[in-house]
Amino acid sequence: MFGLILQSTKYKDEFYHKNFALKRAKKNLNAEEIKRFYREYDEMKKLKSPYVVEVYSYLNNNEYTMEYLDCSLSNYIKKNNQKLSHSEKRNLINQVLKAFKYLHSKGLLHRDISPSNILLKIYEDVVVVKIADFGLVKVPNSQLTNLNTELKGSFNDSGLVTEGFQNYDILHETYALTKLIFFIITGKTNVSNIKNPSLKQFVQKGLSADKSKRYQSVSELNIAVTALKE
Known part of the structure; x- marks a missing residue:
């Protein structure tokens, strides 16, 4: 979460003999920022999906x-991109789409x-794909949704600069x-410079400046992915 996280650390529980992660907020947060940090935990706690990172306990500090x-x-693809088969990549994509459809x-x-912000359990x-980092999540009717107009998210549409985040x-x-x-x-x-015509058409539609031409839902994206040709 932008500006709110001090660190995320790994630790081993001696009772379970299992690794867990600990996500900690900065010490100098104001009351509203603390609420947002807790909201991230609370929203993730409500979600029951194998494709969302599971959270356990919120501690007093x-x-x-x-x-x-x-x-x-990011690291997995950079390390294994040349070794992954077409079906293995499709499997990752299908899990991502199932996660976001949920x-x-x-x-x-x-x-x-x-x-x-997509983590993997190997x-x-x-x-297995796991969606993480819900610090910017937009929740219906929530007063805590960050309405800052500054563009965030490395894969986000640059048009949001003028539209407003x-x-x-x-x-x-x-x-x-x-x-x-x-x-x-x-x-x-x-x-840029996509050589595969099928992939190029897929990307052009998904990133179209005319939003009415984009994929209107995850279901539409799924159909398009299925139709992609190598």
């Missing part, structure tokens, strides 16, 4: 415990989609998801 994940999607069914918009037989909607979310999907497929963030 403004920190909370959460499951420990092995790495970020969030949107709850009326939530993440607003900070990036490869660094098992021997499967890699408080006006972020589903078409901005599908924009960022389009860039995320492109990153998973290619390992790149620069969407």
Whole structure:
């Protein structure tokens, strides 16, 4: 969360013999910032999905415990992009889309989609996607949703600079998801000079300056991904 987090650390619980993560707020936060930090924990606590980072306990010194994940999607793709098969990449994309379809069914918009905010749990037989960092989440009718007009989120539509970050909607979310999907497929963030015609068409639609032409939902994105040709 921008400006509110001191650090996120790993620790091993001696009773469970298992690693956990601890997310801690800065010491100099004002009352409203403390509420926002707690709201991030509270919103994540309400969510029951295998594709959202699980949080456990909120402690009195403004920190909370959460499951420990092995790495970020950013680091995983950068390290393994050349080795991942087409089906393995599709599996990651499908999990991401399931996660965001679930969030949107709850009326939530993440607003900070990036490869660094998607974490992974790596098992021997499967890699599981986990959505993290809900500090900018847009909650319906919440007085604590950050309405700052400053553009945040590395994959967000630059048009939000003029539209205002408080006006972020589903078409901005599908924009960022389009860039995320492109990153998973290619390992790149620069969407210029795409040689694959099918992928180029997919990206152009998802990032269209005309928002009416963008993917209107995660379901539309899913259909488009399924139709992509290698």
